[in-house]
Amino acid sequence: MRKVLLLISAFLFSAVLVYSQEIPGQKTIELNRQRLTVEIYVQMYGFLSINRLGGMNIGGASLSEVKKWKAYQGFREISEPDFFEIAGYKEEAERCRKYYENLRLKTQNSFTCMAVSEVAMSC
Helix, strand or coil, X not given: CHHHHHHHHHHHHHHXXXXXXXXXXXXXXXXXXXXXXXXXXXXXXXXXXXXXXXXXXXXXXXXEEEEEEEEEECCEEECHHHHHHHHCCHHHHHHHHHHHHHHHHHHHHHHHHHHXXXXXXXX
16 A cells, blocks of 8 residues: 555656646747757759760769758748857857858859950950
């Protein structure tokens, strides 16, 4: 009988602990809006090349798999620098920002060079 009472009281105590740690509805909604999540996805790239060389078919094929990730705060997708900053990684966030700024400048410069060469070729 003593063991049964002890078991029942332990069950009731654990039930009270679990119930007291439940998050009320509004707090759950706010927690879901602020939580950070990451979705990992895979992109596949490939090419196939066949050339006829002196009666023989010569070719090659390549397939690459790249794993990428998207960051979310709540249900909204956020950038990598924002993800790192919110998570508390200030240095990584700054490094990411510099990387994307350099990438943007390189792309912009390549388009400028293409336009200038197109103008020069048409003269």
